[in-house]
Amino acid sequence: MSSTFQGRRLPNPDEEVFDQGLGFDLGTLMGRRNVLRAFGVGAVALGLAACSDSSSSTSSASTSSTATTSSGEIPDETAGPYPGDGSNGPDVLEQSGIVRSDIRSSFGDASGTAEGVPMSLELTIKDLANGGAAFAGVAVYVWHCDRAGLYSMYSEGVTEENYLRGVQIADDAGKVSFTSIFPACYTGRWPHIHFEVYPTEADITDSTKAIATSQVALPKDVCDVVYKETGYEASVTNLAQVTLDNDNVFGDDSGASQLGTATGDVSSGYAVSLSVGVDTRTTPTAGAAPAGGGGEPGGTPPSGAPGGGGPGGTPPSGAPGGGGPGGTPPSGAPPA
Structure with missing residues (x-):
């Protein structure tokens, strides 16, 4: 030796x-x-x-973190034909009083209130261009249909209402919170909530300044419970005809990064939350719906709700469409 x-x-x-x-x-x-x-x-x-015996897992964790930073941006989705942001007819964002947290009732000259199972929504906006830091100060506009599948400002019977629409400014933690009601499921679309993110409150009057446009998908187990309640009867049948896999918005990835987390019950209401990554280094592409079915192109809301028939649905008589007042939304655009 x-x-x-x-x-x-x-x-x-x-x-x-x-x-x-x-x-x-x-x-x-x-x-x-x-x-x-x-x-x-x-x-x-x-x-x-x-x-290290765990070298492979250490490497995977690092890769996962990198992937989250580079691909954690919320997918851009269509705003649908009923945004109410001035891009397709009515503009609620020009109205005094739109910055509010409780969006259940109409404001201004309107006085209607949307009935349904209580729901709160909390979105946490992250600034991916700044390492995922809280995106404080951005303005977030939220809107969705009521328990009958109707959109205020557009749908027959509620064109004079502006409920279930509102703006909040993100706090230092990047959070915005809204008090609302659980939306319906209408034919061809998975239950969802729309939102747009603007750099500042001053930018909300110009829809072209939105830095992100997307949708929150609602969990099926909660939808199944809510839709047993009075007023949601049509949603039971409609939900049975669509899945996250074949929805024409969430279908490309089954809503992997858009599926909200929900807790609560029908009596006290549900709290829905979602983390939203926004990357100002990328160019917004809102308006393009991913491939995927949903019964008919764009889906058809229930009778009396917006849409119906062709791609994206045709707004009710007198409601604005894609080509002009009263027209049909652009081809391929799903309903809101």
């Missing part, structure tokens, strides 16, 4: 290297540390990873 190890004389040459005593072991350890110092911190990390 050699009487040296790495150029150092062995105190007990007849014994194995690991039986040379504490003094020899400490000297070996310090020598290794000096070598690693020479290579820098990167070499230390590499050495530790190479020696």
Whole structure:
């Protein structure tokens, strides 16, 4: 057996290297540390990873984190033909009083109130261009249909109402909160909530300044419970005809990053939340719906609700469409 190890004389040459005593072991350890110092911190990390039994999981965690940063942006989705942001007829964002947290009732000259199972919505906006930090100060516009599948300002019978629409400004944690009611499920679309994100409150009067337009998908188990309640009868049949996989908006990835988390019950109401990554380095592409069915192109809301018939549905008589007042929304655009 050699009487040296790495150029150092062995105190007990007849014994194995690991039986040379504490003094020899400490000297070996310090020598290794000096070598690693020479290579820098990167070499230390590499050495530790190479020696760790969990090196593969450490690598996966790092990759996952990177992927989240680069691909964590909320998907851009169509605003539908009933946004009420001035891009297709009515503009609620020009009206005084639109910045509010409780959106159940109409405001201004309107006085109607949307009935249904109580629901609160909390969105946490993250600034991906700033490492995922809280996106404080952005303005978030939220809108959705009522329990009959009708959209205020557009649907027959509620064209004079502006309920279930409102804006909140993100706090220092990037959060906005709304008090509302659980929306219906209408033919061809998974139950959902629309939202647009604007850089500041001053920007909401110009829909072209939105930096993100997307939708929140609602969990099926909660929908099944809510739709047993009075007023939601049509939603039971409609929900049975669509899935997250074949919905023409969420169908490309089954709503993987848009499915809200919901807690609560029908008596006290449900709290729905979603984390929303917004990347100002990318160009918004809202308006394009992913491939995927939903019965008919765009889906057809229940009788009396907006849409019906062709792609995207045709607004009720007198409601604005895609080509002009009273027209049909652009081809391929799903209903709101």
